[in-house]
Amino acid sequence: MMDELLQIEHLTTSFKISDDYYAAVDDVSLTVRKNEIVAIVGESGSGKSALAFSIMGLHNRASITGTIRFNGQNLVGLPPSKMNSLRGKEIGMIFQDPLSALNPLMIVGAQIEEALILHQPSLSKKERKHRVIELLTQVGIPSPDLVYENYPHELSGGMRQRVVIAIAVANQPKLLIADEPTTALDVTIQLQILDLIRKLKNDIEAGIILITHDLGVVAEMADRVAVMYAGQIVEMADIYTLLSNPKHPYTRSLLQSVTSTAEPKSTLYTIQGIVPSLKNLPRQGCRFAPRIPWISESAHEEQPEMHEAAPGHYVRCSCYNHFYFPDKEDSNVWRF
Numbered sequence: 001m002m003d004e005l006l007q008i009e010h011l012t013t014s015f016k017i018s019d020d021y022y023a024a025v026d027d028v029s030l031t032v033r034k035n036e037i038v039a040i041v042g043e044s045g046s047g048k049s050a051l052a053f054s055i056m057g058l059h060n061r062a063s064i065t066g067t068i069r070f071n072g073q074n075l076v077g078l079p080p081s082k083m084n085s086l087r088g089k090e091i092g093m094i095f096q097d098p099l100s101a102l103n104p105l106m107i108v109g110a111q112i113e114e115a116l117i118l119h120q121p122s123l124s125k126k127e128r129k130h131r132v133i134e135l136l137t138q139v140g141i142p143s144p145d146l147v148y149e150n151y152p153h154e155l156s157g158g159m160r161q162r163v164v165i166a167i168a169v170a171n172q173p174k175l176l177i178a179d180e181p182t183t184a185l186d187v188t189i190q191l192q193i194l195d196l197i198r199k200l201k202n203d204i205e206a207g208i209i210l211i212t213h214d215l216g217v218v219a220e221m222a223d224r225v226a227v228m229y230a231g232q233i234v235e236m237a238d239i240y241t242l243l244s245n246p247k248h249p250y251t252r253s254l255l256q257s258v259t260s261t262a263e264p265k266s267t268l269y270t271i272q273g274i275v276p277s278l279k280n281l282p283r284q285g286c287r288f289a290p291r292i293p294w295i296s297e298s299a300h301e302e303q304p305e306m307h308e309a310a311p312g313h314y315v316r317c318s319c320y321n322h323f324y325f326p327d328k329e330d331s332n333v334w335r336f
Ligand SMILES: Nc1ncnc2c1ncn2[C@@H]1O[C@H](COP(=O)(O)OP(=O)(O)OP(=O)(O)O)[C@@H](O)[C@H]1O
Pocket: 015, 016, 017, 024, 042, 043, 044, 045, 046, 047, 048, 049, 050, 051, 213, 276, 277, 278
């Protein structure tokens, strides 16, 4: 398709633990189109950040196989110098914690200028300053001239995240990766930052990968969603389909744990167990099976494949055809 910006195929990222490599991202395939927000959702430890860092080429000691085609170029195995020239220019990243993403010893104006010096060296000093003020204005910072001179600690958390976003979009990247961009912020500020990301998507027509564990954020922002569990994508669909007709037991469990809170007298659904550690991850069979022990073994595939349940709606393992909640009504259909 013409507007496909990023095509990830069979990506496997493995980390060395003791003497062996263990895949944190395991055979992931995903596309992101221009002007589209793709959310990656899953519990802590499901491999979301490992996937984002693989795209950014920020894993030094990991073994990476598969392809990450960005604008036609494979990023896997790209020499660091070439990756450096893409990072911050064509691909921007917004990190979870703005305080650790910013240099505490530098005024914010100079930090945004750094991104411009690196990738747009032909700009004069005056043009750079002008561009920084323009960027601070674009991300909704009042009195940008004054904020230019501030150190990060002089700003609120929301303002700091706006500065991080200004750095990420300084060179008008084609792809923006936002890794839990609102997790460290107050709820009211979260909404403002999400609004800003959506607005910027339209301004610069970027494709966005939004990593989150928060289904509310997903519902608010995403065009398409990939649900990750234990290193694999277990379900992928457009946002409407995923929320109104979720199929994989993990997706349904995630939704159940949110939607039941909307009903005042119902108890919160909790998913049994935790995401296994990399070393202890069962590599055979359905990885979610241990967390739904009431579903019979025969319902799972030995080597779970992705099935196209409907056009554009993919689900891993046949167990989705047999899944039910043991002790409650399945009410996990999102109300739009
Ligand atoms: N550099 C590393 N070396 C070894 N193991 C790692 C490394 N980075 C991540 N892992 C492991 O890979 C798995 C996936 O981690 P990852 O951080 O990608 O999960 P996540 O879904 O982003 O979780 P969170 O929301 O907590 O960031 C985890 O088991 C984690 O411990």
